[in-house]
Amino acid sequence: MxxxxxxxxxxxxxxxxxxxxxxxxxxxxxxxxxxxxxxxxxxxxxxxxxxxxxxxxxxxxxxxxxxxxxxxxxxxxxxxxxxxxxxxxxxxxxxxxxxxxxxxxxxxxxxxxxxxxxxxxxxxxxxxxxxxxxxxxxxxxxxxxxxxxxxxxxxxxxxxxxLWFWRETGGLGIRITAHSFDCLTDKPSRIQGTSLKVGFWWRNYGTLEKQIQLRTKSQRNARGNHTAISHRHLAQAICRAVQNAMALMESVRSMRWGTLRSDARSGQNPDGELERVMAALVCAT
Structure with missing residues (x-):
């Protein structure tokens, strides 16, 4: 029933x-x-x-x-x-x-x-x-x-x-700092494009998007190249993007605390300047 x-x-x-x-x-x-x-x-x-x-x-x-x-x-x-x-x-x-x-x-x-x-x-x-x-x-x-x-x-x-990243042994996921991704399955994923935008919105941090290239320049220039990207290659590219995003977030946070300490003495409000710094960093990436 x-x-x-x-x-x-x-x-x-x-x-x-x-x-x-x-x-x-x-x-x-x-x-x-x-x-x-x-x-x-x-x-x-x-x-x-x-x-x-x-x-x-x-x-x-x-x-x-x-x-x-x-x-x-x-x-x-x-x-x-x-x-x-x-x-x-x-x-x-x-x-x-x-x-x-x-x-x-x-x-x-x-x-x-x-x-x-x-x-x-x-x-x-x-x-x-x-x-x-x-x-x-x-x-x-x-x-x-x-x-x-x-x-x-x-x-x-x-x-x-x-989109899951399964290991050959049946486990899920891999460390973003892994030196090798051979433990992941190498079967094709659903992703067939030449690039992928990865978005980050971690709590207590601002939003950040990073564009990652999934193919070499010659592959991107080749017409009709619609072969799927493997899970292993996709995981490696995303992990690099995550590491870069974490480093960028940490650098911005360090800049903010440094500015806060400086402006605490001068009585200034650093929020507007920080916002411009973040925008510049995001645009630069």
Whole structure:
């Protein structure tokens, strides 16, 4: 019985969309990467939006969206405590098929759990974490903050599925200061462009965007070069951007404290000057 059917049986007024929210809250309970990074409200809303978008695109059987959601989630381990073979530990996964329009680089194919069962593909919506203190809180960057209408249009085009960097051993992530990225899978990612803009909005810091080049100059000049960038190469480029951003943020903070100490003696307000310094640094990058 679905949540909607149960609600009707109990004479509770609940819509299929509200049932989806209940399913999402249940499946994503506890500490997860996205909830720790962006907050529970943002993480759960992005998940709901992804499911509604996927249901409209892939639900060929005309199922109510709550039943589609319940069938698509791969929940907790079974009675024997067995996870479906092939899924990383802690992964919160969602069934996808060919109609979902999600590439193989963003899915994990699992082995059948019983004779005659077909292999199934899953997209990873989020990952549970055992040490949430290691997740750096941040804010999702939204384009055109002063143009709400244009922002809604651009956000509607946003790819809501996270891009995960899995290690060959099944673990998630890598140190940004790593000397080698060989431990990461080298399969193609969904990124096919020549460059990528990486946005940073860490708490207690200003916003910062950095453009990173993903191809050599000869590759950029070659026409029709639409081969996907590998996860390994993408992680390496992003890690360099993160290190540069951290160094820039630290230098600006040092400049601010130095100015504060100086102006505390003179009684001046350094905020305007700091704002210009930050703008100049951002433009320079």
């Amino acid at each position: 679905s949540l909607e059917e149960y609600a009707l049986d109990q004479n509770i007024n609940v819509t299929p969309e509200e049932c989806v929210s209940i399913y999402v809250n249940i499946e994503h309970r506890g500490d997860t990467v996205l909830k720790c990074a962006f907050g529970s409200d943002v993480a759960l809303k992005r998940t709901r939006d992804f499911i509604f978008r996927l249901a409209n695109r892939a639900n060929q059987e005309g199922l109510p969206v709550d039943i589609f959601t319940a069938r698509s989630y791969w929940g907790m381990p079974d009675a024997l405590g067995q996870l479906r073979s092939g899924l990383p530990a802690g992964a919160i996964s969602f069934t996808v098929d060919d109609e979902s329009d999600i590439g193989s680089s963003d899915t994990i194919e699992t082995e059948p759990t019983s004779p005659g069962e077909a292999r199934r593909s899953y997209a990873i919506l989020d990952v549970r974490v055992t040490d949430p203190a290691r997740i750096i809180p941040a804010t999702v960057l939204a384009p055109y903050p002063n143009q709400p209408g244009r922002q809604r249009v651009e956000m509607s085009k946003t790819d809501l599925l996270p």
